[in-house]
Amino acid sequence: xxALLQFIFSGVTVGAVYALVALxxxxxxxxxxxxxxxxxxxxMLGGMITVFAFEAGMPLPLAAVLAVLATAAIGVALNxxxxxxxxxxxxxxxxxxxxxxxxxxxxxxxxxxxKQLHRFPAFSGDDxxxxxxxxxxxxxxxxxxxxxxxxxxxxxxxxxxxxxxAVLATANNRVAAQLVxxxxxxxxxxxxxxxxxxxxxxxxxxxxxxxxxxxVGVALALKGFAAAMLGGMGNPKGAxxxxxxxxxxxxxxxxxxxxxxxxxxxFIVILGVLFAMPQGLFGKSATERV
Amino acid sequence: MLTVEGLxxxxxxxxxxxxxxxxxxxxxxxxxxxxxxxxxxTLLKCLSGTQPVxxxxxxxxxxxxxxxxxxxxxxRGLAQSPEGRQIFxxxxxxxxxxxxxxxxxxxxxxxxxxxxxxxxxxxKDKRHLPAGGLSGGQQQMLAIARALMGRPSCLLxxxxxxxxxxxLVAQIFEVIGDLKRRDVTVLLVEQNAFGAxxxxxxxxxxxxxxxTMSGPAAELIADPRIREAYLGL
Numbered sequence: 001x002x003a004l005l006q007f008i009f010s011g012v013t014v015g016a017v018y019a020l021v022a023l024x025x026x027x028x029x030x031x032x033x034x035x036x037x038x039x040x041x042x043x044m045l046g047g048m049i050t051v052f053a054f055e056a057g058m059p060l061p062l063a064a065v066l067a068v069l070a071t072a073a074i075g076v077a078l079n080x081x082x083x084x085x086x087x088x089x090x091x092x093x094x095x096x097x098x099x100x101x102x103x104x105x106x107x108x109x110x111x112x113x114x115k116q117l118h119r120f121p122a123f124s125g126d127d128x129x130x131x132x133x134x135x136x137x138x139x140x141x142x143x144x145x146x147x148x149x150x151x152x153x154x155x156x157x158x159x160x161x162x163x164x165x166a167v168l169a170t171a172n173n174r175v176a177a178q179l180v181x182x183x184x185x186x187x188x189x190x191x192x193x194x195x196x197x198x199x200x201x202x203x204x205x206x207x208x209x210x211x212x213x214x215x216v217g218v219a220l221a222l223k224g225f226a227a228a229m230l231g232g233m234g235n236p237k238g239a240x241x242x243x244x245x246x247x248x249x250x251x252x253x254x255x256x257x258x259x260x261x262x263x264x265x266x267f268i269v270i271l272g273v274l275f276a277m278p279q280g281l282f283g284k285s286a287t288e289r290v
Numbered sequence: 291m292l293t294v295e296g297l298x299x300x301x302x303x304x305x306x307x308x309x310x311x312x313x314x315x316x317x318x319x320x321x322x323x324x325x326x327x328x329x330x331x332t333l334l335k336c337l338s339g340t341q342p343v344x345x346x347x348x349x350x351x352x353x354x355x356x357x358x359x360x361x362x363x364x365x366r367g368l369a370q371s372p373e374g375r376q377i378f379x380x381x382x383x384x385x386x387x388x389x390x391x392x393x394x395x396x397x398x399x400x401x402x403x404x405x406x407x408x409x410x411x412x413x414k415d416k417r418h419l420p421a422g423g424l425s426g427g428q429q430q431m432l433a434i435a436r437a438l439m440g441r442p443s444c445l446l447x448x449x450x451x452x453x454x455x456x457x458l459v460a461q462i463f464e465v466i467g468d469l470k471r472r473d474v475t476v477l478l479v480e481q482n483a484f485g486a487x488x489x490x491x492x493x494x495x496x497x498x499x500x501x502t503m504s505g506p507a508a509e510l511i512a513d514p515r516i517r518e519a520y521l522g523l
Contacts, residue, residue: 162392169378169389175340176376178360179369180440181393 002133007255008248009131013140013209015247016147017043020202021224022231022239023150024195029234030158031167031191034094038078038102040221041109042196045071046203047212048109051118060120068200074105075196079188102217109214122208143205147240150198154236167191230270232283241281246270291316291444291475292337292368297346299336306332308499309346314444319466319476321507323483323520324496330479331373333496334448337477338370339363350444365393369442373449375429377436379422383413386421386432390439399439406435409465427458434465444475451482463489483520487511495520 028036046067053063128135157164170177170187227246231238253265292314299307306329314320335341339360348355378386391399407414410431451459467489480486487507495503
């Protein structure tokens with residue numbers, strides 16, 4: 001029983017990170033139908049920039065804010081320099097551009113920072129909290145709360161605000177969006193900035209637990225993408241559920257079976273779900289008349 | 291209100307509009323009729339800014355629209371209900387209408403939406419349903435209502451009768467005719483020349499990228515060449 005609870009704690013923590021990455025995918029996908037494979041690099045940048053700003057003597061909260069803002073700026077630059085000039089190209093082309101961008105950012109991070117593993121102190125200390133015989137790190141709570149706050153924020157953004165609906169409208173029909181007065185170029189800029197900021201936030205929250213190096217983004221992007229697909233691409237609810245589910249699957253497999261099989265089991269379950277429900281758990285099936 | 295001078299536009303190397311001159315005065319309903327491929331839709335796309343203009347001028351309420359991007363034209367009072375409806379299929383009927391008034395956040399938005407529902411009661415019944423599930427006629431109503439939510443002084447309508455049942459066509463034309471009373475000037479592009487000319491004040495006939503005839507709608511309807519070529523009479 002204690003062991004189960006322990007596995008659940010670690011699963012939810014990892015799952016919350018996947019959920020944050022998946023939520024980042026959601027925004028850009030909602031605005032443009034593009035899956036941004038540089039999303040993992042945003043997480044890495046969030047961690048790395050915080051580390052180096054902190055080591056340069058900046059207070060930790062300030063370093064974290066700087067990292068989020070700087071990464072958001074890099075997200076905006078990615079849109080302006082690589083996505084916007086290719087406007088009108090098929091979505092697949094844009095996705096390949098984001099893969100290129102992720103390789104570029106990784107390479108640049110290697111040069112600008114270094115190839116070492118880094119960490120900064122946890123926000124509320126490293127003393128585990130005991131709950132019913134299991135333990136959880138205070139930093140894990142930060143990660144879980146962070147994911148929940150971002151989820152609620154995004155859910156309200158897409159369902160309650162006109163700007164959020166403008167993002168959805170832009171993805172659905174760019175020309176019609178322009179005709180109702182939406183500046184679609186601005187919507188794309190907003191989406192990349194917001195997405196990058198959320199990715200960076202994930203990096204800031206998780207680095208004290210998992211450490212960060214220039215290449216952590218690849219695995220995170222893959223897992224976050226899997227989580228988003230599992231939950232249903234484009235749906236914040238799906239991103240959260242998919243992320244948590246994936247994290248739990250991994251933790252329970254690692255705990256009860258073997259940690260060598262954790263990725264395999266997770267992906268087998270995802271394949272199974274997608275065979276039965278190609279839209280993902282929360283995805284809407286498309287109904288359109290023409 | 292709207293003046294077009296020597297407008298040319300091309301898709302790649304192929305020019306499809308070879309110098310269009312056209313004038314729409316305030317309060318008028320003006321129609322552009324012509325066969326498929328005459329360049330009518332391209333003309334409207336140039337006016338709304340979603341198709342590049344290679345030469346010529348578009349002057350709307352005294353301003354040259356040349357450098358004004360598509361999304362900024364509605365703010366100046368020029369709205370378009372595009373060909374093929376182009377509604378937001380992933381959003382509800384109500385959300386589509388609300389986005390039509392994207393530029394506004396005042397009280398008039400609610401009143402305009404009530405107006406739209408009064409004009410098309412079926413949209414009110416389906417307000418919470420995804421717009422993608424509406425029938426073609428309902429989508430057309432939504433497209434027109436959404437364009438009106440943007441408070442246009444001039445509305446560009448592209449083939450509103452396309453693909454609709456005859457009864458619906460009559461209803462749509464009636465609504466367009468009524469726009470005059472709302473102080474909305476209309477530029478209506480139609481293949482259904484008879485229906486369009488019946489409600490219009492003036493008309494232009496387009497053939498392969500050129501205006502070949504123009505005049506008061508009543509005269510065009512009576513013209514034997516038009517009757518033969520476009521009205522099937």
